[in-house]
Amino acid sequence: MDFLDLHGQLKDGCGPNNAFATTSMIEKRIEEIQKLDVDALIIAKTAERRTLEYKAELPLGTDEAKREFLADISSFANSGGGDILYGIVDQKDVNGQSTGIPLEAPGLTGINETTEQLRLENVIRDGIAPRITGVQMKAISGFEIIVRVPRSWVAPHMVTFKNFSRFYARNSAGKYQLDVGEIRSAFVLSDSLADRIHAFRAERLAKIISAETPVKFTPNKAAVLHLLPVAAVTDRTNLDVSREALRLANTIAPPLSKNWSHRFNADGFLTYDDKEWGINKRIASTYVQVFRSGAVEVANQRMLIRVLSEHDSVIPMGALEKEIIANVDRFVAFQRGIGLAPPIVLMLSLVGVKNFALTTGSNQWTDSRIDRDALMAPDLLIDDFNLQADVLIKPALDFIWQAAGLADSPNYSEDGRWQERP
Numbered sequence: 208m209d210f211l212d213l214h215g216q217l218k219d220g221c222g223p224n225n226a227f228a229t230t231s232m233i234e235k236r237i238e239e240i241q242k243l244d245v246d247a248l249i250i251a252k253t254a255e256r257r258t259l260e261y262k263a264e265l266p267l268g269t270d271e272a273k274r275e276f277l278a279d280i281s282s283f284a285n286s287g288g289g290d291i292l293y294g295i296v297d298q299k300d301v302n303g304q305s306t307g308i309p310l311e312a313p314g315l316t317g318i319n320e321t322t323e324q325l326r327l328e329n330v331i332r333d334g335i336a337p338r339i340t341g342v343q344m345k346a347i348s349g350f351e352i353i354v355r356v357p358r359s360w361v362a363p364h365m366v367t368f369k370n371f372s373r374f375y376a377r378n379s380a381g382k383y384q385l386d387v388g389e390i391r392s393a394f395v396l397s398d399s400l401a402d403r404i405h406a407f408r409a410e411r412l413a414k415i416i417s418a419e420t421p422v423k424f425t426p427n428k429a430a431v432l433h434l435l436p437v438a439a440v441t442d443r444t445n446l447d448v449s450r451e452a453l454r455l456a457n458t459i460a461p462p463l464s465k466n467w468s469h470r471f472n473a474d475g476f477l478t479y480d481d482k483e484w485g486i487n488k489r490i491a492s493t494y495v496q497v498f499r500s501g502a503v504e505v506a507n508q509r510m511l512i513r514v515l516s517e518h519d520s521v522i523p524m525g526a527l528e529k530e531i532i533a534n535v536d537r538f539v540a541f542q543r544g545i546g547l548a549p550p551i552v553l554m555l556s557l558v559g560v561k562n563f564a565l566t567t568g569s570n571q572w573t574d575s576r577i578d579r580d581a582l583m584a585p586d587l588l589i590d591d592f593n594l595q596a597d598v599l600i601k602p603a604l605d606f607i608w609q610a611a612g613l614a615d616s617p618n619y620s621e622d623g624r625w626q627e628r629p
Contacts, residue, residue, distance in 0.1 A: 233259075233290055236546060237355045242348040245292065245312055255297075255307035257377050258289030263296050265315060265323060265352070266330075274368055276327070277334045280356055281364045282375035282382035284339045285393065288358035289377070294351035307381075314350035323352065334368035337361055340590030341549040360400050360437040360550060363393035403440045404586065408433055408554050411504055412581065416558055421472055422479045422491040425508055427580070428559035430527060432505040434538055434589075435552045439500035451545040452476035452497040458541050461493040462530055463509050475499040495538075501547045503538050511560065521572045522557075524565045525628055528604055528618055531555065532625060535596040543592050551589040555603040557582040565611045568628065575612030582610050597625035 233244055255261055266276035283289045294314040298306045315323075324344045331342060341357040363385070366373045374385040374393070385393065411433065413419075418426035439446075449471055452459065456469050461480050468481040479494035496504040510527045511520075535553065542551065561580040564572040584603035601623065605615040620626050 233353075236548075237343045237345050237353065240345060240347060240353060242351075245295070245347060245351055248292075249295075249309045249312060252308050255381065257379050258283075258287055260289070260291045260381070261295035261297050261307070261309055262291060262293045263313075265293050265318065265327070270369060273330055273334065274366060274371055276330060277366045277368050278373065278375045278382055280331055280339065280342070280354070281335050281366055282377045283356035284335075284359040284364050285362045285375060285385075286358070286377040288356050291354045291356070292351060293354070312351055315352060316350065318350065320346035320350070320352070327354065330368075334366060335364050336367045337364060339364055340588065357548060357550065358438070360404075363390060400437075400440060404435060404437075404552055407435055407440065407502070408556070408583070412556055412558060412583070415506060416581070420494070420506065421474060421477050421496050422494050424491055424494070424506065428511055429506045429508050429557075430510050430531070431507075431556045431558065432503075432531065432534055432538070433552075433554040433556075434503040434535075434542060435554065436501050436542065436547050437550045437552060438548065439498075439502050446501060447475070447499045448497065448501045448545045448547075449476045449499060452541075455541060455544055458537065458544070459495050459497060459503075461491075461495050462505065462507050462534055464493055472496075497541075501542055501545060503542065505534055505538060511557070511563070520560075520563045522560065522563050522565050524567075524608070524616070525618055528600075528616065528625060529627060531604070532596045532600060535594075535600055539589060539592065539594065539596070549590050549592060553587040553589055553599070553603075555584040555587075555600070555607075557607065563611075565608060565613075567613075567617060573611040573613060577610045579610075582607060595624075598623055601625075 233240055233248075235244065253259070260279065266272040279291060283291070295312050296310050298308045298310045300306050324346070327344065328342070331339060339356070339359055343355040345353050347353060363374050363376075366375065374390050375382045376385055376389070376393075377383070412431065415424070415429055415431060416427045418424060453469070453471075453476060456476075456478060459478055461467050461478050464480040466481050467478055469476065469478040471477075474496055476497045477494060480491040492509050493507045494505075496506075498504070507530070510530060511522055539551065558581045560577050560582060562576045564574075564576055566572045584606040587599060587603060589599065597619075601616065601619060608614070608616050618625055618628060
């Protein structure tokens with residue numbers, strides 16, 4: 208696996224502007240795949256390979272069929288991800304053995320598409336540990352079903368259906384069972400990925416603290432949101448989303464800024480607050496850096512307000528929480544719009560906040576103060592674009608409140624949804 212270079216760009220690749228180059232053979236988002244894409248595979252006689260497999264029938268009825276299905280799913284997740292197409296008949300050789308070359312697509316007859324998709328989702332959820340997130344399914348005209356399995360960042364996954372304990376991976380010949388040495392290596396690789404994600408965050412925060420930011424920025428003071436696609440630290444793609452970011456620039460304007468500009472830079476694409484502060488002095492208070500890999504960094508100083516009184520500095524948490532929730536919605540939608548796929552790691556950090564209190568209401572704040580300069584909330588995983596941002600971000604917000612002496616955010620209702628106080 209390759210890691211980001213110092214500018215957040217992947218080192219090696221197989222072609223620009225292709226977020227799915229290493230995870231599927233049909234190089235489209237799953238919702239865009241049509242019958243003609245399936246027909247094109249048959250016309251081109253595109254053979255099965257590491258990232259593509261054909262099946263004539265769904266795994267119905269028997270426990271053995273379900274185990275085989277789970278082995279297929281886990282093998283993709285433990286390797287590079289890929290697509291399984293159901294309803295495709297392949298060619299046979301002179302001995303009646305499968306060649307892996309598609310012959311025709313008769314489809315799947317006598318099934319209810321919605322019911323079958325729900326059944327397969329339940330089988331995956333109950334038969335693989337740890338749970339695989341981000342699996343997508345779609346019924347295609349003609350009753351083929353495509354199952355897209357992402358490369359997992361918490362691999363290896365084990366098939367556990369009815370006391371069956373096996374690990375699988377894939378190569379060009381299809382799936383195979385991992386031996387003890389390969390299992391051990393897979394666990395080491397998983398730990399390495401977590402380290403790389405944490406290293407990305409630490410490096411970016413270090414630059415903000417030391418004022419090595421893409422625009423002039425007051426050092427060591429910011430609320431920072433990172434949205435890091437896991438593919439950015441695993442896939443061997445040379446993805447550059449900068450031009451796509453330019454096309455969607457209005458959707459990634461810097462938070463809380465009426466006057467803003469944008470430009471390309473060495474890291475990718477930047478939007479930033481563009482306001483004069485003093486005579487011949489220009490300094491941004493908020494910016495959005497979109498890295499070439501599709502990772503997003505949102506840095507905002509306006510939400511960290513110092514109270515010039517006998518009291519220590521305070522953070523207006525109601526306003527900050529509202530803005531963070533809106534930013535998660537907005538920038539995840541941007542990443543979806545440029546063709547990135549889950550999972551995405553969300554990281555919320557506050558820097559320069561030692562001795563700050565948090566506002567709990569009008570002219571009220573916490574009695575205790577934050578005891579450290581940098582707060583790094585636990586990583587959160589976005590495994591589905593159909594997210595509720597306020598529900599997703601709550602553990603990170605609770606962490607900030609705990610740093611100031613409270614158990615959790617008081618701005619959530621009993622049903623776990625954020626609500627704005629008067």
